[in-house]
Amino acid sequence: MTSSPSHWLRVTVGDSLAVVLCISVAALCSSQSFAAQGFGNQRTGALKDGGGNSVAQAPMEEDRPGQDQASQPAQTATPQFYPREQVQTGQSLFAAQCSFCHGRDAAGGEIGPDLTISELVEKDVGGNEIGPVVRSGRTDKGMPPFNLADADLVAIVAFIHDQKIKMVSKQGRRRTVQAEDLQSGNAEEGKQYFNGAGGCSKCHSPGADLAGVANRLRGLALLRRMLYPAGNRGANPAAAAATVTVTLPSGQTVTGKLAYRDEFVIGLTDSSGWYRSWSKSRVKFAVNNPLQAHIEQLGKYTDDAMHNVLAYLQTLH
Amino acid sequence: MKLGCYGCRLAVVLIALFAFQGPALTQALNPATLLDPPVDSWPTYHGTYSGQHHSRLAQITPANVHELTLVWAFETGYAAQIKSTPILVNGILYVTTPDNVWALDARSAHPVWHYTYPPNQGLHIGHRGVAVYNDSVYFTTPDAHLISLDARDGKVKWDVVIADVKKGYWTTMAPLVIRDHILVGTSGDFDNLPGMLKSMDPETGDTQWTFYSTLPRETPEAFSGGATGGNMWITGTYDPGLNLVYVGTGNPTPVLAAQARPGDNPWTCSIVALNPDNGELVWGFQPSPHDTHDWDAVEVPVLVNGKFKGTPRKMLLQASRNGYFFVLDRTTGKSLLSTPFAAVNWSAGVDKDGRPIPNAAKEPTRDGRLIAPDEGGATNYRSPSFDAQTGLFIVSAQDSYGIYFSKPEHGDYGWAGADYGLFGKGMLRAIDYQTGKIRWTHDLGGGASSAGVLTTDAGLTFTGDSVGSVLALRTADGTTLWHSRIGHVGNSPITYELDGRQYVLVASGGTLYAWALPDRPFAIKRGSPSH
Numbered sequence: 001m002t003s004s005p006s007h008w009l010r011v012t013v014g015d016s017l018a019v020v021l022c023i024s025v026a027a028l029c030s031s032q033s034f035a036a037q038g039f040g041n042q043r044t045g046a047l048k049d050g051g052g053n054s055v056a057q058a059p060m061e062e063d064r065p066g067q068d069q070a071s072q073p074a075q076t077a078t079p080q081f082y083p084r085e086q087v088q089t090g091q092s093l094f095a096a097q098c099s100f101c102h103g104r105d106a107a108g109g110e111i112g113p114d115l116t117i118s119e120l121v122e123k124d125v126g127g128n129e130i131g132p133v134v135r136s137g138r139t140d141k142g143m144p145p146f147n148l149a150d151a152d153l154v155a156i157v158a159f160i161h162d163q164k165i166k167m168v169s170k171q172g173r174r175r176t177v178q179a180e181d182l183q184s185g186n187a188e189e190g191k192q193y194f195n196g197a198g199g200c201s202k203c204h205s206p207g208a209d210l211a212g213v214a215n216r217l218r219g220l221a222l223l224r225r226m227l228y229p230a231g232n233r234g235a236n237p238a239a240a241a242a243t244v245t246v247t248l249p250s251g252q253t254v255t256g257k258l259a260y261r262d263e264f265v266i267g268l269t270d271s272s273g274w275y276r277s278w279s280k281s282r283v284k285f286a287v288n289n290p291l292q293a294h295i296e297q298l299g300k301y302t303d304d305a306m307h308n309v310l311a312y313l314q315t316l317h
Numbered sequence: 318m319k320l321g322c323y324g325c326r327l328a329v330v331l332i333a334l335f336a337f338q339g340p341a342l343t344q345a346l347n348p349a350t351l352l353d354p355p356v357d358s359w360p361t362y363h364g365t366y367s368g369q370h371h372s373r374l375a376q377i378t379p380a381n382v383h384e385l386t387l388v389w390a391f392e393t394g395y396a397a398q399i400k401s402t403p404i405l406v407n408g409i410l411y412v413t414t415p416d417n418v419w420a421l422d423a424r425s426a427h428p429v430w431h432y433t434y435p436p437n438q439g440l441h442i443g444h445r446g447v448a449v450y451n452d453s454v455y456f457t458t459p460d461a462h463l464i465s466l467d468a469r470d471g472k473v474k475w476d477v478v479i480a481d482v483k484k485g486y487w488t489t490m491a492p493l494v495i496r497d498h499i500l501v502g503t504s505g506d507f508d509n510l511p512g513m514l515k516s517m518d519p520e521t522g523d524t525q526w527t528f529y530s531t532l533p534r535e536t537p538e539a540f541s542g543g544a545t546g547g548n549m550w551i552t553g554t555y556d557p558g559l560n561l562v563y564v565g566t567g568n569p570t571p572v573l574a575a576q577a578r579p580g581d582n583p584w585t586c587s588i589v590a591l592n593p594d595n596g597e598l599v600w601g602f603q604p605s606p607h608d609t610h611d612w613d614a615v616e617v618p619v620l621v622n623g624k625f626k627g628t629p630r631k632m633l634l635q636a637s638r639n640g641y642f643f644v645l646d647r648t649t650g651k652s653l654l655s656t657p658f659a660a661v662n663w664s665a666g667v668d669k670d671g672r673p674i675p676n677a678a679k680e681p682t683r684d685g686r687l688i689a690p691d692e693g694g695a696t697n698y699r700s701p702s703f704d705a706q707t708g709l710f711i712v713s714a715q716d717s718y719g720i721y722f723s724k725p726e727h728g729d730y731g732w733a734g735a736d737y738g739l740f741g742k743g744m745l746r747a748i749d750y751q752t753g754k755i756r757w758t759h760d761l762g763g764g765a766s767s768a769g770v771l772t773t774d775a776g777l778t779f780t781g782d783s784v785g786s787v788l789a790l791r792t793a794d795g796t797t798l799w800h801s802r803i804g805h806v807g808n809s810p811i812t813y814e815l816d817g818r819q820y821v822l823v824a825s826g827g828t829l830y831a832w833a834l835p836d837r838p839f840a841i842k843r844g845s846p847s848h
Binding site: 173178181294303 | 333689762
């Protein structure tokens with residue numbers, strides 16, 4: 001060991017920060033009243049910006065129960081059984097390496113497909129199909145190559161097959177959406193709508209912010225980001241990259257990222273990174289929510305226009 | 318306008334009828350008192366049979382509500398959120414989470430007893446609360462049992478199966494007591510199961526009758542066009558004069574696969590009026606014929622007596638999850654008013670019977686349909702409130718959008734599709750029930766709130782916003798008069814009076830909070846409310 005006191009201190013501080021972060025994330029989750037209920041929606045919450053938990057802001061519980069409690073008899077055509085320890089090892093590895101895109105239960109996230117219904121997994125025997133894809137990646141679809149020890153790869157394969165058995169047995173569960181399902185639109189009409197009736201080009205440009213968007217996002221993830229880019233972080237503009245300018249009683253103004261807003265208090269993060277808040281009754285303020293146009297557009301889209309704009313965005317490689 | 322008026326007269330008759338059951342002094346709750354509950358109780362899920370979630374208490378007023386102070390807070394010590402409505406009988410509060418019942422001293426929050434149900438396989442999704450009858454507390458479990466507990470000490474008297482958890486049923490409902498009937502309903506969305514409401518004998522747990530909102534698809538008597546579902550998971554309301562119990566039914570299964578179950582799919586997404594003595598259907602009304610968006614119509618059927626367009630009526634009001642507000646004549650089930658109270662894009666108008674017409678182009682598809690509202694709905698199961706003085710029906714609503722998918726490969730079992738919420742904006746809305754017009758709107762600051770609504774005779778409305786405050790508003794115009802940022806309110810507020818002091822209770826997370834005016838000497842000068 002070569003650790004010095006200063007190095008140890010840094011680690012300690014780092015850990016403390018991590019703890020603080022964890023706590024704040026936990027607080028965020030518990031503030032969304034359903035988070036502790038363990039619903040299947042959580043697995044779709046993996047946008048690359050770290051936001052976009054797909055759990056809607058509404059308290060869904062009885063209304064959107066997840067699939068993890070259903071109990072039907074297990075049955076599958078060609079189940080492959082693996083030792084329990086190997087499956088458990090694979091679960092840990094999968095959670096660390098794969099779940100970000102494919103969901104913790106391997107049943108799909110917003111980026112990665114549902115592996116439990118994958119044709120490739122269906123054909124796989126002992127990793128003969130899965131292994132090469134994991135090792136080489138599918139860079140055209142956004143999956144990087146993974147450099148894994150053989151034993152770890154086999155464990156991941158074991159976990160995927162185990163999940164397949166479990167998920168297939170849950171007949172009535174929520175299903176997933178594949179990118180191929182979403183190809184009904186007309187890109188040319190979508191482009192016209194983008195530049196015309198939809199008003200998208202007032203804020204967005206295929207040559208600037210949307211350049212290469214089809215490489216970064218695809219399928220359902222792209223559709224959802226297109227409809228409401230903040231993901232499902234609620235209607236509170238503090239969650240939607242809004243800015244606010246606060247005018248103090250002295251006449252001084254402070255502008256920053258809107259960090260908090262309720263009926264009584266307004267908070268922002270200023271240009272030096274400090275959080276500041278005021279009682280609303282003591283200041284004047286103006287919020288600029290860049291997503292307001294997206295909110296209004298939700299009430300204007302026809303289903304055809306929605307699919308056409310998606311088709312157009314898919315051409316922006 | 319109050320149920321209590323004819324309830325009082327009926328109560329005299331019924332108390333006489335119940336007299337043979339023995340001395341009432343030692344009982345926690347004689348069921349006849351449910352007809353006109355005293356102010357020192359909240360003896361049933363809705364407070365009264367009407368479902369108005371309104372109290373005649375008036376000690377806390379718009380003028381003094383800013384003085385409210387915390388009397389006590391009770392922490393369950395568990396992570397589960399309290400969604401239940403506490404029941405107050407005989408000075409004891411009963412509050413629940415899945416598998417747990419606490420009996421608390423309503424003055425101090427001292428836990429008198431705590432009952433824990435053994436670990437089980439049922440869905441632990443939430444719990445609404447208990448029912449009390451004589452000396453017993455009735456509790457539904459995640460694995461669809463009904464437990465009778467001794468109200469004194471929480472000891473199990475009996476434990477009966479309501480439905481088979483292995484088939485996919487679970488229960489969360491607060492039972493409804495009507496005379497010697499304990500009414501309990503089931504839940505279950507991931508399996509094609511018939512919706513059930515059962516009446517159980519309070520002494521033995523024996524089933525008295527079962528009402529099926531749908532039947533298994535393969536049975537010759539099936540009448541729902543291939544649909545199952547229609548579970549009844551929220552406590553109904555009761556009109557003692559008509560002797561009808563009103564219950565909302567849940568969505569059909571398969572949930573999103575429209576083609577698998579053509580037609581209206583009765584009695585899913587319906588309001589049904591049943592005879593509580595035999596479970597027979599007297600009438601049914603469908604807020605969502607052929608639902609394909611998981612919009613249970615279980616929201617509270619609120620009973621109101623008054624004039625509608627000049628004619629005296631016995632009415633039933635519901636703000637339904639599908640975004641429509643309905644006024645029905647509750648004697649016949651005929652529509653008086655059907656109008657949206659939130660963003661709606663799924664219907665092609667309203668038919669001659671007042672039922673929204675589902676637009677086939679808005680059924681879930683392979684490539685997705687953009688739908689308002691989202692799956693959580695324009696409102697959800699927590700209680701709205703009716704204030705007779707203003708004629709306002711106050712509901713926690715949201716304008717929201719979701720995308721809905723279903724394709725043949727998803728099959729016709731259980732969910733049979735996928736859907737995702739996109740955006741929602743939570744608003745408290747005060748609906749003039751005579752016209753359906755929104756009299757006022759109070760911005761709740763984010764998405765849908767998880768709080769129910771309580772109004773009082775003093776002209777106050779209690780609820781919670783979407784950011785984390787409990788609010789007291791002026792009922793007449795929605796102005797905020799008091800708030801406390803305790804965190805998201807997760808249940809429906811209640812109020813009661815003990816020792817001449819009015820309490821307001823709300824839950825946030827796993828904690829129950831009790832608020833009242835400061836306990837100062839002059840407090841005794843405040844007029845006690847008339848009964």
